[in-house]
Amino acid sequence: MQNRREFLKGTAWMGAAAAFAGCVAPAAKLGGTGTMSGFAAPPLKKVRVGVVGLGMRGPGAVHRLAAIPGVEVAALCDLYPARVDAQQKWLKDNGKPEARPYSGEEGWKAMCESDLDLVYIVTPWALHTPIALYAMEHGKHAAIEVPSAMNLEECWACVETSERTGRHCMQLENCCYGEIEMLTLNLVRNGKLGELVHGEGAYIHDLRDLNYLDPAKGGYQDYWRLKWNRDHFGNPYPTHGLVPLMQAMNINRGDRFDYLTCVSTAQIGMDEYAKVKFGEDSWQAKLHPKCGDMSTTVIRTVNGKTVMIQHDVTSARPYSRINLLSGTQGCLNDYPFRIALAEKPGDPAHGWADDKTRGEIIETWRHPLWKVAGELAKKMGGHGGMDFLMDLRLCYCLQNGLPLDMDVYDLATSCSLTELCERSALNRGASQDVPDFTRGGWETAKPLGIETVDLEKLGLSDSDVKKDDSQLNV
Numbered sequence: 001m002q003n004r005r006e007f008l009k010g011t012a013w014m015g016a017a018a019a020f021a022g023c024v025a026p027a028a029k030l031g032g033t034g035t036m037s038g039f040a041a042p043p044l045k046k047v048r049v050g051v052v053g054l055g056m057r058g059p060g061a062v063h064r065l066a067a068i069p070g071v072e073v074a075a076l077c078d079l080y081p082a083r084v085d086a087q088q089k090w091l092k093d094n095g096k097p098e099a100r101p102y103s104g105e106e107g108w109k110a111m112c113e114s115d116l117d118l119v120y121i122v123t124p125w126a127l128h129t130p131i132a133l134y135a136m137e138h139g140k141h142a143a144i145e146v147p148s149a150m151n152l153e154e155c156w157a158c159v160e161t162s163e164r165t166g167r168h169c170m171q172l173e174n175c176c177y178g179e180i181e182m183l184t185l186n187l188v189r190n191g192k193l194g195e196l197v198h199g200e201g202a203y204i205h206d207l208r209d210l211n212y213l214d215p216a217k218g219g220y221q222d223y224w225r226l227k228w229n230r231d232h233f234g235n236p237y238p239t240h241g242l243v244p245l246m247q248a249m250n251i252n253r254g255d256r257f258d259y260l261t262c263v264s265t266a267q268i269g270m271d272e273y274a275k276v277k278f279g280e281d282s283w284q285a286k287l288h289p290k291c292g293d294m295s296t297t298v299i300r301t302v303n304g305k306t307v308m309i310q311h312d313v314t315s316a317r318p319y320s321r322i323n324l325l326s327g328t329q330g331c332l333n334d335y336p337f338r339i340a341l342a343e344k345p346g347d348p349a350h351g352w353a354d355d356k357t358r359g360e361i362i363e364t365w366r367h368p369l370w371k372v373a374g375e376l377a378k379k380m381g382g383h384g385g386m387d388f389l390m391d392l393r394l395c396y397c398l399q400n401g402l403p404l405d406m407d408v409y410d411l412a413t414s415c416s417l418t419e420l421c422e423r424s425a426l427n428r429g430a431s432q433d434v435p436d437f438t439r440g441g442w443e444t445a446k447p448l449g450i451e452t453v454d455l456e457k458l459g460l461s462d463s464d465v466k467k468d469d470s471q472l473n474v
């Protein structure tokens with residue numbers, strides 16, 4: 001059990017965030033550029049990217065970005081110079097221009113001040129928002145790994161800075177580009193599920209090995225993820241299951257999250273793991289992380305829909321993001337993928353479609369982006385190809401002056417769960433209002449359409465893409 005003092009140790013941010021406890025927007029309002037909803041920046045002929053954070057995830061991003069025509073990885077940054085050197089070597093070995101190297105605790109500042117269009121952030125969580133804000137203040141677009149902001153104060157800071165500077169601030173939510181998530185969006189946009197009523201998503205991924213893996217042997221730098229779990233309760237990593245559902249359900253674009261409640265279990269799995277793997281007297285066994293094993297959140301929207309989100313990185317169970325959506329005319333659910341569609345409005349859909357019908361549905365309703373670039377993406381790898389499709393769409397939109405698929409309000413809304421779930425779970429599931437980061441813009445913002453890329457226009461061909469073993473696939 002955690003006492004109050006222990007809890008406060010890890011939650012210094014809550015003091016500042018208490019100012020927003022009523023979910024009121026901070027004093028500074030819209031700046032010169034107005035809303036970022038539907039915002040498109042002037043097209044960039046060449047996208048010069050600086051990548052910061054070259055640990056487990058960052059190198060894969062360098063390789064994916066470097067494969068896209070018209071994109072140059074122009075700067076590399078990590079705490080450790082050796083990690084920068086390794087990616088510099090990769091660029092050289094693959095015939096790409098040399099990147100400007102940056103390292104040390106604050107090397108990212110000099111990188112953000114340099115000549116770049118986009119800063120791509122793949123660091124530990126605590127650095128996500130600080131680097132993104134600095135990048136935008138220095139005229140760069142920011143693309144940030146998940147979760148991009150770790151409390152309400154950071155969420156609002158991203159919104160305000162993006163609006164004031166007129167720079168994109170996009171969360172790199174790769175799961176929006178998963179084959180099933182995109183199939184789902186296409187089915188929804190074509191009315192196949194009828195009116196959506198309820199969605200379920202999750203991040204269920206046994207990360208005990210990785211959380212306790214020694215940084216010197218390739219684990220998270222300085223055990224940053226374990227430390228976050230040590231200090232926090234609720235759901236620190238809500239976005240993978242959530243953001244695809246938000247897109248399908250038009251959150252911030254016709255509907256918005258109203259309030260949520262979160263209940264978490266005790267922490268059992270990490271203590272057991274640490275004892276078994278390292279012995280009762282080890283520092284690991286004495287750490288007693290606060291984060292409960294399974295956290296369950298239910299969100300209600302102002303239009304009366306619900307979303308259930310779970311987080312569990314400590315139980316012995318197969319990976320799942322759940323991906324469930326149900327509507328008046330059908331339901332689908334992943335892991336494994338199943339679908340049940342009513343013949344016509346008013347009909348039931350009591351049983352899942354058989355294998356043949358399911359296969360036909362997948363073929364017929366495959367998302368156009370997957371039809372156009374899915375094979376290329378699978379070839380490179382990266383969570384089955386979705387990582388490459390995310391980067392491809394991001395760069396394509398920047399090159400063509402198009403709005404991005406995910407805006408700063410999507411980022412802030414999904415990341416606000418981190419603080420809201422913690423507050424709720426620590427208070428017997430007490431209901432928490434979800435701030436309206438769009439400040440009313442959700443009523444007129446356009447839902448995300450069915451977007452793709454023109455490979456010919458991009459100049460991207462099969463030979464540009466090679467299988468890349470450094471891509472993460474789990």
Ligand SMILES: NC(=O)c1ccc[n+]([C@@H]2O[C@H](COP(=O)([O-])OP(=O)(O)OC[C@H]3O[C@@H](n4cnc5c(N)ncnc54)[C@H](O)[C@@H]3O)[C@@H](O)[C@H]2O)c1
Binds near residue numbers: 147174383
């Ligand atoms: N979207 C996904 O599927 C997915 C998958 C894995 C990780 N991630 C995210 O990617 C991010 C990085 O995760 P990871 O697994 O690569 O962690 P990691 O610890 O392996 O890598 C983090 C890197 O950041 C560097 N770093 C730390 N402080 C720095 C500083 N001051 N300046 C520059 N670099 C600094 C570290 O040296 C390290 O190389 C996290 O936000 C994580 O949530 C996302």
